[in-house]
Amino acid sequence: MDRIDNRVTRLLGVRYPIVQAPMGWIARAQLASTVSNAGGLGIIETSSGELDAVRGEIRKMRDLTDKPFGVNIAQLFVRDPSIVEFVVAQGVRFVTTSAGDPRQYSAQLKAAGLTVFHVVPSLSAALKAIAAGVDGLVVEGGEGGGFKNPRDVATMVLLPLVCSKVDVPVIAAGGICDGPSMAAAFALGAEGVQMGSRMVSAAESPVHENWKRAILAATETDTVFLNRFSRPGLRALRTQKSEGLEREAHVGMDVFARAMDLYFGGDMEAAIALGGQVVGRIDAIKPVAQIIEETITGFRATIERLSAGYADAARGGRHPSRER
Numbered sequence: 001m002d003r004i005d006n007r008v009t010r011l012l013g014v015r016y017p018i019v020q021a022p023m024g025w026i027a028r029a030q031l032a033s034t035v036s037n038a039g040g041l042g043i044i045e046t047s048s049g050e051l052d053a054v055r056g057e058i059r060k061m062r063d064l065t066d067k068p069f070g071v072n073i074a075q076l077f078v079r080d081p082s083i084v085e086f087v088v089a090q091g092v093r094f095v096t097t098s099a100g101d102p103r104q105y106s107a108q109l110k111a112a113g114l115t116v117f118h119v120v121p122s123l124s125a126a127l128k129a130i131a132a133g134v135d136g137l138v139v140e141g142g143e144g145g146g147f148k149n150p151r152d153v154a155t156m157v158l159l160p161l162v163c164s165k166v167d168v169p170v171i172a173a174g175g176i177c178d179g180p181s182m183a184a185a186f187a188l189g190a191e192g193v194q195m196g197s198r199m200v201s202a203a204e205s206p207v208h209e210n211w212k213r214a215i216l217a218a219t220e221t222d223t224v225f226l227n228r229f230s231r232p233g234l235r236a237l238r239t240q241k242s243e244g245l246e247r248e249a250h251v252g253m254d255v256f257a258r259a260m261d262l263y264f265g266g267d268m269e270a271a272i273a274l275g276g277q278v279v280g281r282i283d284a285i286k287p288v289a290q291i292i293e294e295t296i297t298g299f300r301a302t303i304e305r306l307s308a309g310y311a312d313a314a315r316g317g318r319h320p321s322r323e324r
Contacts, residue, residue, distance in 0.1 A: 001296055003039075007169035008192035011115050011135060012094055013068040015039035016296055017192030018182075019138075019171055020199045022072030022096065023146065023274070024048045025263055026207060028057040033064035034204045034288040039296075043096065047074035051086060058090045068094065075100025076147070076232065084108045099147060099232070102132040110135070117171065121149035126162045137162065138194055141174030145197050145223070145276035148233035152225070155185070163189025177278045179298015183306070186299075195291075197276045203287045208266035211273050212285050214239075220280025226251045226272070236272040237279065245272070 003009065008017040018040035020032060024047035032042025042065070044057050054071075061069055071092045073083055076099035084105055087095055095109055098119035109116045110133060117136040118129035126137055139162045142152020155174040163170055172185035173194035182193045200207055201215045214237055224242045226234040230250040236242045245251050261270035286294075 006191045012041050014041050019194040021194050021196030029060035030206050031204050036065045036067040036069045038289040038292040040292050042069045044071045047077045049077045070094035072096045088112045102129040106132045136169040138171045143277040144174030145235050146274045150233040160188040175278050179295050180302045182299045183302035197278050201282050207263050210266035215279045218279040237275040239268050241269045242272045
């Protein structure tokens with residue numbers, strides 16, 4: 001398929017503006033390399049805090065792909081200032097920063113020649129990141145899985161608001177799993193999308209099959225929001241454990257103490273399985289290459305259908321959203 005040419009693909013050096021979310025322990029070479037090889041951008045996580053392991057995963061990426069990939073600096077979990085030198089030393093050219101002040105690392109990363117996008121959950125955070133000199137933004141709606149702003153705002157509201165106020169390229173995150181949702185994000189001003197839950201369920205995802213099956217079985221209401229009145233907010237799959245924590249005043253990071261038993265052992269009650277509301281739209285485990293190909297095909301078909309449909313609507317035909 002033809003390359004999508006816009007500011008995101010040019011900055012990232014990729015064929016398609018689809019980025020894989022930097023999920024702790026999951027976003028490593030096994031998954032990230034398949035995303036990069038399929039034309040998107042694989043991201044290696046640091047939120048696990050296991051920098052020695054991350055260094056090894058970056059080395060593996062060099063063996064598994066010759067395509068661009070990135071690294072996320074999750075500031076909530078990585079507090080060592082040497083992280084900038086660490087990332088630069090790995091030869092990485094693209095970084096997303098998240099869960100912290102964009103002023104902390106942006107200048108150093110950009111001075112080293114890296115492209116930097118900051119993850120934001122609100123307009124005020126977006127403007128702060130722009131003032132810090134970032135190259136672009138990942139605008140993340142509250143329906144997405146993982147760590148969230150307790151005052152969450154849905155992508156449908158947040159994305160067009162931020163895009164109306166900034167001039168940098170924007171990658172949309174939260175609620176995106178296929179071509180139509182990608183097209184919707186572009187209609188609201190984005191030039192790229194990030195997928196988390198969709199990639200957790202992918203065939204190449206390293207998580208246990210129990211987690212993948214839980215995603216397939218979930219409805220759109222099968223997530224819970226923890227720490228609504230505390231920090232950090234967390235959106236996770238509904239399980240007996242997570243539902244029991246939903247009304248707690250504060251859920252600490254000790255909830256991940258047995259994360260490995262869930263992530264790779266399949267015990268869904270050992271910890272919490274982070275996931276977004278979009279799990280209600282995921283009904284099959286597919287290879288990453290198929291996910292990306294179908295997303296791009298569906299994206300283009302949606303745009304073409306809407307373009308043709310609105311032309312027809314102008315002549316008195318049916319509304320394009322009703323055309324199937």
